[in-house]
Amino acid sequence: TVELNPALLPLDWLLGSWESDEPGEGCFTSIKPFRYIETLNFSHVGQPVINFTFNAFHAETKKPLHRECGFIRMQPGALRVAFIIAQNSGLVEIEEGELTAQRLNLQSQALARVSFAREPHVQKISRVIQLRPDGRLEQTVSMATDNQPMMQHLHIIYRRSS
Ligand code: HEM
Numbered sequence: 001t002v003e004l005n006p007a008l009l010p011l012d013w014l015l016g017s018w019e020s021d022e023p024g025e026g027c028f029t030s031i032k033p034f035r036y037i038e039t040l041n042f043s044h045v046g047q048p049v050i051n052f053t054f055n056a057f058h059a060e061t062k063k064p065l066h067r068e069c070g071f072i073r074m075q076p077g078a079l080r081v082a083f084i085i086a087q088n089s090g091l092v093e094i095e096e097g098e099l100t101a102q103r104l105n106l107q108s109q110a111l112a113r114v115s116f117a118r119e120p121h122v123q124k125i126s127r128v129i130q131l132r133p134d135g136r137l138e139q140t141v142s143m144a145t146d147n148q149p150m151m152q153h154l155h156i157i158y159r160r161s162s
Contacts, residue, residue: 007048007074011081013102013131014042014050014072017162021136023059024156029148030120035059038156040137042072049073074099081106090114093125102131120145135160 004012023035038056045051050072056065070085081104083095091113097106108125124144132138141154 002044002046004044005046005048007076008044008050010079010099011050011072011074014129014137015044016160017041018137018158019161021157021159024056024139024154026154028143028151028153030145036065036156037062038158039161040158048076090117091122095125095127104129120147124150126150132157 004015018040020037020039023037026034026036036056036059038054040052040054042050042052052068052070052072054066054068056067057063058065067088068085070083073082073084074080075082079099081097081099083093083106085093085095087093091111093108093112094110095106096109097104104127106127106129111122111125113121122143122145125141126143127139127141129137129139137158137160139154139156139158140152142150142152144150
């Protein structure tokens, strides 16, 4: 096993694998509310970078749905964190924000998508990822699209799976 780069110590609580404890809840004004399950993995290879994958599945059929993968970097000497993300929907994004204790508060700084991405297009994303006092991990994602103002899309709680 490779030693964790000291630059990542403030994020060591994220490392490892997580799976939804109970199905996550999806919503948005324009869609039917839904439930989903999701597994997360955060790993490193000794660089000052965390590698991650988020894989979501239909809560009943277990059919693969949304997927994201990317990298997490921290500004040297600061608690500013950047997520560099690619999504299977054809979206790529940079999210940045501050780490306070074991809570990340991120906002999209840049979004781009494939020319034939489905509409409506996302215009802004914000997410909070935090370690709860009970040791579970919680993620809340809000977004604004062409048609709708900023509003919650996802809420989910994970337990450690390794
Ligand atoms: C719908 C974006 C993550 C499941 C949508 C829509 C957008 C969107 C723009 C269409 C909304 C509308 O029609 O007004 C995103 C973004 C995500 C994300 C930016 C991550 C940051 C997820 C995840 C799941 C999911 C993790 C889990 C399964 C769905 C479903 C719908 C939907 C089921 C409704 C049906 C559909 O349009 O496919 N999402 N989504 N999304 N999303 Fe997400």
